[in-house]
Amino acid sequence: MSMNNFELYKVFYWAAKSGSLTKAAKTLFLTQPSVSHAIKQLEDSFGVALFSRNSKGVSLTPEGATLYSYIEQSHILIGLAEEKMAELKKLESGELRIGGSDSLFKHFLLPYLEAFHDEYPGIKLQLIHGTTPEIITFLKEGRIDLGVVRMPIVDPQLEVRESIQLQDCFVAGSRYAELKGELLSMEQLLEYPIILFSRNSRARKAVTDLFHNYGFNLKPGIEVGSVDLLIELARKGLGISFITREFVSRELEEGSLFEVKLDVKMPPAQVGIMTLRNIPLTRAASEFLGRIG
Amino acid sequence: MSMNNFELYKVFYWAAKSGSLTKAAKTLFLTQPSVSHAIKQLEDSFGVALFSRNSKGVSLTPEGATLYSYIEQSHILIGLAEEKMAELKKLESGELRIGGSDSLFKHFLLPYLEAFHDEYPGIKLQLIHGTTPEIITFLKEGRIDLGVVRMPIVDPQLEVRESIQLQDCFVAGSRYAELKGELLSMEQLLEYPIILFSRNSRARKAVTDLFHNYGFNLKPGIEVGSVDLLIELARKGLGISFITREFVSRELEEGSLFEVKLDVKMPPAQVGIMTLRNIPLTRAASEFLGRIG
DNA sequence: ATTATTCATAGACATGATCTATAGCTCCTG
DNA sequence: CAGGAGCTATAGATCATGTCTATGAATAAT
CATH class of the missing domain: 3.40.190.10 (Periplasmic binding protein-like II)
Structure with a gap:
């Protein structure tokens, strides 16, 4: 498993493709002797002539043509790889x-x-x-x-x-319009049916813990699995929903929901x-x- | 069309394949810092991280994995190419x-x-x-x-x-047994039917010219297109065939044909x-x- | 002939790959 | 928790190797 310097194959590729060491040198920003030398290295390493040199340039021997058929593919793949990486960098793909x-x-x-x-x-x-x-x-x-x-x-x-x-809060619809503008205690709030997100939500755990710290037990009248339902049920007046305020900003603005303020500050959620x-x-x-x- | 140093891809290939810069270094008979440096060059040239380094080695990032999918193919092709060249050199194929x-x-x-x-x-x-x-x-x-x-x-x-x-000569079969051992002149030979190779043969031109130089006109009684027929017709006694002696050595040995000697030396053919x-x-x-x- | 190509060769040079030495990190173990 | 054994990264010195210049030799065209 010796493996030639891959760089030599790049030189070979261009020499074979252009049929001229001089042209290959120009393409690769090298001098002609460098290319000549690189090709010689390959030929020596294989013990096989890859090109026949004539006065107008070079042309592949049968062995050289065999090599080229592999190297061309290989070279194309590397070209594609480099294009792809440029795309990834410029966020054109990925x-x-x-x-x-x-x-x-x-x-x-x-x-x-x-x-x-x-x-x-x-x-x-x-x-x-x-x-x-x-x-x-x-x-x-x-x-x-x-x-x-x-x-x-x-x-x-x-x-x-x-x-x-994010700021969690309690919201209600017109059914509980009397609460608008009021500042409720936890105790007062708990007299209303509460709608919470289902059990394994972190927001729910946070609020349940908060109530627990104040010695209250927050248990929902209704549990739902989606924020949309939380909103919908509050609007229909089925209870007071505990929800992230930013998720109902539209409803709060248009007035279909209003915030039920508590005298306890709800800790914000990052x-x-x-x-x-x-x-x-x-x-x-x-x-x-x-x-x- | 910048194109990285292909040698870097060889390093990348082994690093990705083994998931370890240290192992890649061993495979490539390099030191670990060399490999580390090579990978860094690639990453810098693309402006994209190719590996994530962890305490047990390295693993490809999504971008690195993308690159690898191209480079692996490319590397395999070069491996095949080198195998093929070794075969060609050892004359195992071609x-x-x-x-x-x-x-x-x-x-x-x-x-x-x-x-x-x-x-x-x-x-x-x-x-x-x-x-x-x-x-x-x-x-x-x-x-x-x-x-x-x-x-x-x-x-x-x-x-x-x-x-x-090769030595051209005239041969005949038993039909002309009387000529065996005789030394004929051109004139005498021409009294027999001559069997020659067809017109565009170089051997025929040579012998025709020779006769011509001596003032004779050698025209065949029969013209054939293959050496086998030349032999066969002479054996069957249809004439005296002009033929390369080496091509009838078996027949001369077994006696089914004999050489009709001329007093003029036939120039050898290389x-x-x-x-x-x-x-x-x-x-x-x-x-x-x-x-x- | 002369000129303009081509590639090959030799030897000088300098770039850049590679090395050594070291540090930092994570994981494992006694 | 300390220490060891992995791993990779970094810095800087070194030197090999790739590259250059200069030149030659061959061929083809003018």
């Missing part, structure tokens, strides 16, 4: 795989995704939704480039950047963007990260 | 294309061809028959590696090696082996040439 929750995609990431896709239409976007632990697993398995979840994240393998803050520590980011991923950072 | 006349193949070249094929069964033999001018054309067009014809050949583009001598001047020979061709030289 993919960006992001893990997160559907609601974060919809209410937080969507405008960034649109802008990114407009600017780099060659990058394939892949959105993978799952719970926070699932997202972490996907990251570690290399199935996604970025994970977008609620803080806090504590995992030594992960590098987490804090992004925007959105964290996770990447694997010490694993280099894809060009696409690092560009995207720069935009949402 | 081909040998010889041009000549059927009778020279059969009576002169055959034993060499047999021996050559026994020793190098991987070499494909191609025998192409034609007249001397055709053979020369084939040579110049690169369709054959060697031409085997009768001398003299005068062509500045050709390099001719003289091989064995066999010439032609190659193109200044065009390197195939390994197979030069080996074969060495054996018949």
